[in-house]
Amino acid sequence: MIEIVKAENAGYCYGVERALRLVEESLKKSPKPFYSLGPLIHNPQVVKELRKKGIKDVNSLDEIDCGTVIIRSHGVKPSVFEIAKKKGLNIIDATCPFVRKAQLVAAQLNEEGYKVVIIGEKTHPEVEGILAYAGNNAFVIETSREISKKKFADATRIGVVVQTTQCLEKLKRSVGKLLTFTLELKVFNTICSATRKRQESARKLASQTDLVIVIGGKNSANTTRLFQICRRINPATYHIESPTEIQKSWFKRAKKVGITAGASTPNYLINEVENKIQSFFEP
Ligand code: SF4
Numbered sequence: 310m311i312e313i314v315k316a317e318n319a320g321y322c323y324g325v326e327r328a329l330r331l332v333e334e335s336l337k338k339s340p341k342p343f344y345s346l347g348p349l350i351h352n353p354q355v356v357k358e359l360r361k362k363g364i365k366d367v368n369s370l371d372e373i374d375c376g377t378v379i380i381r382s383h384g385v386k387p388s389v390f391e392i393a394k395k396k397g398l399n400i401i402d403a404t405c406p407f408v409r410k411a412q413l414v415a416a417q418l419n420e421e422g423y424k425v426v427i428i429g430e431k432t433h434p435e436v437e438g439i440l441a442y443a444g445n446n447a448f449v450i451e452t453s454r455e456i457s458k459k460k461f462a463d464a465t466r467i468g469v470v471v472q473t474t475q476c477l478e479k480l481k482r483s484v485g486k487l488l489t490f491t492l493e494l495k496v497f498n499t500i501c502s503a504t505r506k507r508q509e510s511a512r513k514l515a516s517q518t519d520l521v522i523v524i525g526g527k528n529s530a531n532t533t534r535l536f537q538i539c540r541r542i543n544p545a546t547y548h549i550e551s552p553t554e555i556q557k558s559w560f561k562r563a564k565k566v567g568i569t570a571g572a573s574t575p576n577y578l579i580n581e582v583e584n585k586i587q588s589f590f591e592p
Contacts, residue, residue: 311590312565313583314518316510320579322503322531322572324382324405325350332379335401336362342376346389347434349381349403350573351529353550370396377401383434384408386441407473407501408435412442414497418468419444423495424461426450428483429472433530436472443470453482461490469494473501474531474572476508476538503572504531511535511569515542518567520559523548524582525571532571539569551578552585560589 321329328349336343345366348356356366367373370392377399380389384404393400404412418425425447429436436449450456461467467487471480477500484496515521521539525532527550540546545563549555560566566586570579 311560311563311586313586314514314565314567315579315583316507316514316567316569318503318506318510319568319570320572320574320576322501322507324407324501324503325573327405328379328382328403329355331401331403332359332364335377335379336364339377339401340375340399343379344373344376345379345381346370346385347381347383349379351526351532351571352573352575353526354578355573355575370398373398380404381434382408384412384438385434386438388441405473405501407499407503408438411435411439411470411473411497411499414499415439415443415447415468415470418470418495418497419447421468421495423466423468423493424464425468425470426483426487427470427472428480429475430530433472435474435530439470439472450483452479453486456483456486456490458490461487464491466493467491467495469496471497471499472530473499474504474534475500476534477505504534507531507535507569507572508538511538512542514567514569515539515546518543518563518565519545520563520565521546521567521569522555522582522586523569523571524550524578525574526550529571529573532574535569535571539567543567549582552581555582555585557589560586 343364379401382405425443523536536548
């Protein structure tokens with residue numbers, strides 16, 4: 310017998326549900342063809358379903374001449390909106406309100422004269438978008454190790470914003486180090502509540518189970534973070550995108566298995582994973 314426990318908070322977050330709802334609504338009434346600027350969410354199975362419904366994901370506005378463009382929950386640089394408007398495209402803005410808040414906070418800090426530091430992944434689309442709001446002197450820090458006296462020699466006032474899917478520990482470490490280089494530090498904790506809750510639930514799950522399965526796109530920042538958090542607590546942690554990746558041999562010594570999932574993982578996938586694990590132990 311195996312016991313399977315699901316994390317208290319797992320799967321679709323508010324921002325992803327909202328983006329999918331906006332897309333479904335727009336499919337009924339907006340001009341065709343439909344484009345998403347980048348995959349709508351970081352989940353390959355869902356993106357495949359959306360393609361079947363006629364939503365093509367493209368990398369740049371250069372690939373679009375007419376119809377509707379969907380701005381995904383990660384948000385974009387202000388210049389993207391300007392170009393889309395100039396092209397006469399119908400814009401569906403699915404930027405998550407939590408991401409929007411981080412963009413506005415970055416712009417406000419810049420206006421107030423702070424040197425803006427964004428804690429997050431340099432190449433993540435959300436961070437690239439926030440950076441575009443933060444002024445010319447802003448930069449991105451991926452880890453506290455990148456913070457040095459040399460880098461902040463001219464900074465007397467530093468303003469901090471954080472990617473919505475980062476973890477609080479990293480923010481704390483970075484803020485602690487930044488404090489040693491400046492007299493004035495203004496910090497906005499822009500980690501979203503969905504991320505916070507999913508990370509807290511994942512920590513609890515990893516400490517109470519023998520093995521953890523984290524479900525979500527390999528390209529999903531928040532899923533990767535859940536995986537890292539769980540693995541630190543419980544080395545028997547696996548990150549999968551689909552039930553087909555699960556191997557029976559993983560469960561040899563496990564009596565209690567935990568399942569969690571990133572913010573872009575649909576419920577049906579979580580259920581499929583649970584069923585697959587159960588099937589290994591059926592008589
Ligand atoms: S993880 Fe948070 S910021 Fe990102 S889409 Fe979901 S609710 Fe919004």
